[in-house]
Amino acid sequence: MLKRLPRVFFSRSVNQVAAELIGATLLVDGVGGRIVEVEAYHHTDPAAHSFRGRTVRNAVMFGPPGYAYVYRSYGVHWCLNFVCEPEGSASAVLIRALEPTAGLGVMRRRRGVSNERLLCSGPGRLCEALGVTAAHYGLPLDRPPFEILPRPAAVDIVAGPRIGITKAVDKPWRYGLKGSRFLSKPFTVSPGRDH
């Protein structure tokens, strides 16, 4: 039986943590799956919510690592982040997609879809499937309802530009599990091709 990742796991470079989360398991009240896609947001990064300083919404990012940052996206969806780096760095990893492994029935009911591939393939979708809301804002990641387990073995990781942002679009801070069919969008396989 794997042991939960300790809170100190998150007290390192946000990009290092992001890459190591690929293949790890995320459960909320026992419902969830294997993390197959994440994005890193650093406080010096214009695309990050913390870039312009501390506000009520992003305050948890400025506190110690190992806590959940949850925000409302487009007034419609919730998105889940893990706060990383030493306290005050205001960096976080956005969880973008899971391969469902636990609580499939609950997730289907919450999402209103039966297609397993569509349950958790997107930041808003996985929050709906796992029941993540503002109630989870600021909760520690090493205690219930969260359960985050390390990946059991090394995995092949791919990286590329982040999705849905308009600033710092060139930074390759999106990480994914190579070949996974549960990604929210495919990674470019042959990046070098000229047109």
Add this chain to the structure above:
DNA sequence: TGCCCGATTAACT
């Protein structure tokens, strides 16, 4: 106070 816009999704054409 008012205005613009976003780390998205689903349902269109």
Add this chain to the structure above:
DNA sequence: GTTAATCGGGCAA
């Protein structure tokens, strides 16, 4: 490929 839904944060005035 395009667009409506939907609303709080952030900033200008």
